Amino acid sequence: MFRIKCMENRTFVDYLRDFDENIIEKETSDLAKHHADALNRVAKRDGSNCRYVIQKMTGDPNWREREQQRCSDGTYTIPYFAMSTAYYGSEYNGLHYLHISQDDPMRVAYTPNDEYGRHDRQVRVRLERYLDRFFPDLPTVLRNEEIAEHKKRNEYRPLHFAQTADEIEWVYLNGPRSCMAKPVEDFDWDFHPVRLYATNDLAVAYTKAPDGGVSARTLVRPYRKAHARIYGNNPQLEKRLEEAGYYRDDNLFEGARLHLEYHDDDKIVAPYCDPVRHARIDEDCLTLDYEGDICLNTEDGVVQLPVTCDSCHTPVLPSATRPIEANGTTEDWCEDCIVDHAFRCNVCHEHVPEAQRNETAEGRNVCDRCADSLPTCAECNVPTTCEWPDPRSEDQRLCSLCEDSVHAELENAETEITHA
């Protein structure tokens, strides 16, 4: 790629742009040279001292995609001003990729031109300077408002830790929105599930907002210096945590204990737990465990305890089991076991273990108990659901298969008697 440089003011000639405002580059030196020659002829004709030369482009030609990606994936924190219509409608939107400086959150950073963009260089300035330079027409009232808002949002916020149940609940109720940030009345229980975090194993780290509330929070495991997903204005909290030696590692939460609180015999209170969504019950506490049977992913603050399938002995939620008459008692089987090792009786319509499958003369599946209560066909001795009367004896019954043959036999016998 080649571009044309004006030697007089040492800038690139970039009046040739495509619809996306990208500078059109010349693909070969011949093309660029041809273009530079034309510019030089015009300059000479006009009596200008300006001379144009061609220069090979270096750096990343796709830098705009790179910057756009950083804006959208959270690498860059977008300043309040960059969300205003003044910025959005300006020619700088799509060039500057204005963001909060990663070194100094009180400053903004931007890409002044294509050359800087290609070499991944940004300029850092105070917002005041940025506004005065690029938005000199912004009314003073608006300008001052933007500066005050920027300051409010980005000034240094110290790190706090909530450790007691009251403190933790306060942080959740006064901070960023999430499924656990709702008031206690909205849960199926009379205290807030996040209170269960108040053990020695866990705490909640947070930064305060200018209004005294919470601007960002995350669950931490202090002993292992690990934090979980951050909710809210994260660059500030993430930075503070980093300074305090914390890093994000959900795996380090495994084994952390929560308080155990029963709701009913078969239900416990549980928060939606980000880093590890499973737990097991250990005597008097709830221990985070990836392999645990208890799912900590409900938003209503209560989870049902699993029961053990009486057939395959794996834990399963009570709602996913069915009672089944087996081994002389009523057992609770999981759905898989019902499908694989049971059948539905055609008479009583109950699920019954495979071992108790019987077939009637008509080929229907019935359980042991129903098979016993059905009449037996006087001819083939198999239980039947048809119960045709046996013409030979009032007490006897025939199945539908034997019925025809018995009648035919009787008719034959009668015919023989007549012929005799």
Ligand SMILES: [Zn+2]
């Ligand atoms: Zn099972």
Ligand SMILES: [Zn+2]
């Ligand atoms: Zn039955």
Ligand SMILES: [Zn+2]
């Ligand atoms: Zn029969």
